[in-house]
Amino acid sequence: MANIAKTLAGRVHNVIQIAAKNPQLAPRFYSAAANLExxxxxxxxxxxxxxxxxxxxxxxxxxxxxxxxxxxxxxxxxxxxxxxxxxxxxxxxxxxxxxxxxxxxxxxxxxxxxxxxxxxxxxxxxxxxxxxxxxxxxxxxxxxxxxxxxxxxxxxxxxxxxxxxxxxxxxxxxxxxxxxxxxxxxxxxxxxxxxxxxxxxxxxxxxxxxxxxxxxxxxxxxxxxxxxxxxxxSHSGLIVQLCKEAVNTAYETTLQEGLKFERRTFHATFSTEDRKEGMTAFVEKRPAKFSNL
Structure with a gap:
């Protein structure tokens, strides 16, 4: 029994180490590594x-x-x-x-x-x-x-x-x-x-x-x-997060504060590669390929 417990502990440790080195894989290991109740x-x-x-x-x-x-x-x-x-x-x-x-x-x-x-x-x-x-x-x-x-x-x-x-x-x-x-x-x-x-x-x-x-x-x-x-x-994850923040600002502040926040966030999208790609793809009549940059 001690050997079995040691083996299982080692496997869990390996899973945790893999997840730590590869954060993008963490959720897929999460259910196995953590004993979810x-x-x-x-x-x-x-x-x-x-x-x-x-x-x-x-x-x-x-x-x-x-x-x-x-x-x-x-x-x-x-x-x-x-x-x-x-x-x-x-x-x-x-x-x-x-x-x-x-x-x-x-x-x-x-x-x-x-x-x-x-x-x-x-x-x-x-x-x-x-x-x-x-x-x-x-x-x-x-x-x-x-x-x-x-x-x-x-x-x-x-x-x-x-x-x-x-x-x-x-x-x-x-x-x-x-x-x-x-x-x-x-x-x-x-x-x-x-x-x-x-x-x-x-x-x-x-x-x-x-x-x-x-x-x-x-x-x-x-x-x-x-x-x-x-x-x-299917959209840019970066722009989705900015849009979510803008909607939440409308929910939590006054109209004038919200409008100012929205406009500045809109302006900020022009510094992103995804805004450039989205508009270029539209003009060129092709699907956009977003990179979250």
Missing amino acids: FIKTEVTGEKKNVAVITLNRPKALNALCNGLMKELSTALDSFEKDKSIAAIVITGSEKAFAAGADIKEMQPNTYSQCIMGNFLNDWTRVARCQKPIIAAVNGYALGGGCELAMMCDIIYAGDKAKFAQPEIALGTIPGAGGTQRLTRVVGKSKAMEICLTGNMINAEEAEKMGLVSKVIPADKLVGEAVKLGEKIG
């Missing part, structure tokens, strides 16, 4: 340039515990460094994207523990990712699950998806952006209704109010999200 990861698409992260706590309806969020953050760190990855999809199961934060884990917390530990501060890694993230939401996206989806850049919803911020019924309020991101997306009145009642809204309602981009049959949802990631990946 709460998520699954894979790289897919025709060009193998879309990463899919699947939340995997089926018995808890993918409730967001600290362990899951740490694994998610680590996976995002790895995929963000991988130059071959153009976009990332986060999904759950057909029954639940994520049915909220883990209440059993949260219940014993005290005010002082929340303050001293800066509770939930580390849960925003998704919102800080430079690469585009698509939430593919099937089933329940409640509380922290809804907030996690809103941290993503684009939300595709399965036709049976349900969204809610039910924290009010637990004697608390949303703590990971539910009152803030939701209000910016759907407006004050709708956000108040959702947050003060805890009522669920279905996928069709979510699309009407602008919370989700598209509603898709549940069994085709992840495939369509991957196709979207592939479409994004």
Whole structure:
């Protein structure tokens, strides 16, 4: 048994060494090298340039515990460094994207523990990712699950998806952006209704109010999200990141500040090889070959 353990340890060490020397390969080794308990990861698409992260706590309806969020953050760190990855999809199961934060884990917390530990501060890694993230939401996206989806850049919803911020019924309020991101997306009145009642809204309602981009049959949802990631990946990754930053600036600042940021970023693209290639290819009526430079 000792020899077997030594051999396995050696293999894991080799995998880690290979990943360290070749950062672009890290995500492909990630699932094997790390003993993932709460998520699954894979790289897919025709060009193998879309990463899919699947939340995997089926018995808890993918409730967001600290362990899951740490694994998610680590996976995002790895995929963000991988130059071959153009976009990332986060999904759950057909029954639940994520049915909220883990209440059993949260219940014993005290005010002082929340303050001293800066509770939930580390849960925003998704919102800080430079690469585009698509939430593919099937089933329940409640509380922290809804907030996690809103941290993503684009939300595709399965036709049976349900969204809610039910924290009010637990004697608390949303703590990971539910009152803030939701209000910016759907407006004050709708956000108040959702947050003060805890009522669920279905996928069709979510699309009407602008919370989700598209509603898709549940069994085709992840495939369509991957196709979207592939479409994004057909463009310059450098310019995609700049464009994402500009849209987020519009979301987070005033119109005048946003317009100035957009214009300066637009000007900055003229220093890139990809802007030159894109416009030259258009004039020459040929497909562009971007280099992310």
